[in-house]
Amino acid sequence: MTPPTAQDGARERAAWLRVFHDAHDQARTLVCFPHAGGTAGQYFPLSAALGPDVRVLAVQYPGRQDRCAEPAFEDVSLLADEIARLLAEPQPASLPVLFGHSLGALVAFETAARLEHRYGAAPAGLIVSGMQAPYRRTPTRLSGDGEEAALEALLRLGGTDPAVTGHPELRAMILPALRSDFRAAAAYRPGSCPSLLSCPVTAWTGRDDELTPGDVHAWAEHTTAAFHARDFAGGHFYLNGFPPLIVEAVRTAVTRTTGATGQARTRTDV
Structure with missing residues (x-):
């Protein structure tokens, strides 16, 4: 088997980590x-607003858009x-801050744990949004295991345009990945990696979301x-459009x- 080249690694990184603006x-x-x-692409407006002082890398999960030919993951770990x-x-030359919303908060948390405990590269910080803490969360239960149930749940939370339901091509594009993502969220259990981090954690929510303080x-x-x-102010998708x-x-x-990282522990609600 031919060993992977630096060019192969660059292509893989570009497939997973999208850069929209210079920094x-x-x-x-x-x-x-x-x-x-x-x-x-949902992080494009945030990247535009933060640049050039902040370099935004937006994760593109497999199974969607230009990665639709790849199987979607059904395991957060x-x-x-x-x-x-x-x-x-x-x-990296500088340690990143990780930011995840909803399912992305769980993926960001597990990624942070791996960076610290497997690679000795604790991130500079973790921002989690719209998600219960891992050991408190109640997995979302769909009314069924199919794609329609996943779309219904996303529409209820305000996470996609209702017009999608009447557009067969758009539905066909998003439903398989959406179903896999909901399965991953439902199956998620913390503990596959040590979960105590040494970096600061910031947690956000919309006031009208179902999460409790x-x-x-x-x-x-x-x-x-x-x-x-x-x-x-807002519901589960309070940050839409940034x-x-x-x-x-x-x-x-x-x-x-x-x-x-390495600060003395404090708690501040601002």
Whole structure:
């Protein structure tokens, strides 16, 4: 078997980690993880707003858009294995902040755990949004195991345009990956990697989401560093389109956490 080349590695990295805008040499790095059924492109407006001071890498999961020919992952742990490997090899010049929403929060958390405990490259920070802390979460139960049930659940949360339901081609494009993502979320159980992090953790939610304050604040138990919690007006997808308030919150969180590993533990709700 021919060993992989540097060019092969670059192609693999480009398939998984999308860069939409240029950043300067000293830019902080933010790695973004989409929600169930989501794509890297949903972080395009955030990348545009944060550049060039923050370099946004948006994860493109297999099984969607230009990766539709690849099988989608139905195991959060295996998905995190792949992403952590790509982020850790070679060792980055500066440690990234990881940011995940909904299912993406679980993938980001598991990726952070692997970076720290397997590769000795703890991220600078972790921002989780719209998700219960791993040991408190109640997996989403669909009314069925098929694609239609997954789409119904996403529509109920406001995660996609209802017009999709009447467009056969769009439905065919998103439903297989969406079903796999919901299966991954339902099957997820923490513990495949040590889950105590040494980086600061920031947890956000929409005020009209179904999460309780306890669900959000329990994320504090996953770090020995600083913990911050905040809520925003809106429901589960309060950050859709990344309006200015959310962009500035992300910018503040990235600035606050970059280089902050090893701080004494504090808890702040802002």
